Amino acid sequence: MTSTEIMHGPTQLYFANDILLLVNGNNRCLRLLMLILIDSQIVSGQEISVAKSKIFRSSIPLTRRSCAVEIFGFKEGKFPETYLGIPLMQGKVTKQAIFPLIEKIKNRANNCTCSMISFQGWVTLAKSVLNNIPIHNMAVYKWPHSLIKEGDNILRNFIWTGDPIKRKGVTLKWGKVCKPIKEGGLGVCSLGEVNNAMLCKLHWVIKQGTKDWALFLKSKFSSKTRDTIHYHKPSTIWFGIQTGAAPSKPCIGCLIGHGKKIDFWRDTWATEIPLMEYIKLPRHMWKLCTSRLNNFISPQGWQFPNDIHLLLLALGINVQQL
Secondary structure (H helix, E strand, O other): OOOOOOOOOOOOEEEOOEEEEEEEOOHHHHHHHHHHHHHHHHHHOOOOOOOOOOEOOOOOHHHHHHHHHHHOOOOEEOOOOEEEOOOOOOOOOHHHHHHHHHHHHHHHHOOOOOOOOOOHHHHHHHHHHHHHHHHHHOOOOOOHHHHHHHHHHHHHHHHHHOOOOOOOOOOOOOOHHHHOHHHHHOOOOHHHHHHHHHHHHHHHHHHOOOOOOHHHHHOEEEEHHHHHHOOOOOOHHHHHHHHHHHHHHHHHOOOOOOOOOOOOOOOOOOOOOOOHHHHHOOHHHOOOOOEEHHHEEEEOOOOHHHHHHHHHHHHHOOHHHO
């Protein structure tokens, strides 16, 4: 079974009334998981809905797949699978998976067509209705540039003509339209801006690590030295997390406080980038660097070893001013 450092057993993620169980696919683990589910039903008095439960497998042999279906009695799910309006898929996010949302934006725009609506009405509908249709999907996936461009074209045409397909000959540049009203724009957000903003939020929640699912993803995309991985990983969301990290990283800092939750080497508590990025060490040695900031704080103030004190001075960091 997939195990953690704290407990041995299946890894679980909870969302609303649903439970996602991640488990090794060998026969022993599957049967042990079935016993856990039976015990859970007895203790809680609740029954698992076999009709609503599905088994999703990775690269396992056909015999194991058949064994899993036989043990649990669940039907086998296949990707892409839509869950809470989000298409779950394996590998790279494809245009085919996202394109239905573009069609949904277009259809909603067609339904809003009315000759009695003013120009201000078109702008309001674009901002409050059409812009919000893909927001949940964009909170998870990085959209292909071609689909973002197509979605922006629908918004632009709808604003100027009231028709998502019909294009007006002479209009204001889309970049100008998307500027705030105070800067002479209409305050409409382009789909690219919406996508990047939602991915920045995703990166921030994962970095905080206060939720179970965030801790799970943080562990998945971190190395044994607790650093973010820098190699390719076959995941639909990893590219989006990286996209959100780039613009948000310079804006993230730490309020020192007691310093118990601040990683001395990996968090941005003294400069705009972590201290470890100033130092060239082999990756395996960073595994030994586990100090927290509170290790250098005493009732009398800062207490740094001489070598670290010299390092901070060399970097121009005056800890007395922090």
